[in-house]
Amino acid sequence: MWGMDDKETKICWVKWEKVTMPKNRGGLGIKDLDSFNISMLAKWRWNFFHQSDSLWTQVLRSKYGGYASLLDEQHNSQASHCSEWWRDIKKSCGGEDELRWFDSTMRWKLGDEKEIRFWQDKWLGDQSLLEAFPRIFVNSNQQQNKVADMGTWEGQEWRWCFQWRRNWFDRENEQWASFQLLIARAKLQKQIKDSWSRPIETSGMYTVNSAYKVIHNMRYPGLVDINFQKI
Numbered sequence: 001m002w003g004m005d006d007k008e009t010k011i012c013w014v015k016w017e018k019v020t021m022p023k024n025r026g027g028l029g030i031k032d033l034d035s036f037n038i039s040m041l042a043k044w045r046w047n048f049f050h051q052s053d054s055l056w057t058q059v060l061r062s063k064y065g066g067y068a069s070l071l072d073e074q075h076n077s078q079a080s081h082c083s084e085w086w087r088d089i090k091k092s093c094g095g096e097d098e099l100r101w102f103d104s105t106m107r108w109k110l111g112d113e114k115e116i117r118f119w120q121d122k123w124l125g126d127q128s129l130l131e132a133f134p135r136i137f138v139n140s141n142q143q144q145n146k147v148a149d150m151g152t153w154e155g156q157e158w159r160w161c162f163q164w165r166r167n168w169f170d171r172e173n174e175q176w177a178s179f180q181l182l183i184a185r186a187k188l189q190k191q192i193k194d195s196w197s198r199p200i201e202t203s204g205m206y207t208v209n210s211a212y213k214v215i216h217n218m219r220y221p222g223l224v225d226i227n228f229q230k231i
Helices: 033-050 055-064 084-092 134-138 170-183 208-219
Strands: 107-109 151-154 157-160 195-197
Touching: 033 055, 033 084, 033 195, 033 208, 134 170
Parallel strands: none
Antiparallel strands: 107 195, 151 157
């Protein structure tokens, strides 16, 4: 793979993306360390959300503002008091200029809706409401709200309380009607916490191995053939 002359700087004769391809695709099966490191770091993000009662999570929430600060690309990302480890976790899931691989493989399971961002997160279908209804989003006065902030419980029944900047234009009526139909399907659960699920995993849980394959495939399109049903 490298030149054998020990008197000169050795040259790699094979592209690195070829080296890191699986053997069954003609590669050498060597892991891409950067992709593997990101997949391991991202597991901390998964655990940070699901292990909310653990001591290490409570310490991080106290110091950095909690899970919401991981979603905010600007919040504390360059602050001097943030550890390198915390910044690495933020970057590992896809920053402003990186592939947002983590969000693309994760789906929300609706519970008490206290953690889910109403417009930005994928909690009602395969798209976020922002992606599905851009005109509706622009007209909202609640663009940064969590699902829990978009309505209220009346006994055991949830009631949506939307706030709009203006009345709807005729050209927006169709999208508004579709939005109402979709929202009516939401099944909020008052006593259950929000959680995540990964559809590419049969168990719905996070694994470093499947995350690595997703990251590597996104970085080198067409080089890794992922059959998500067999992960």
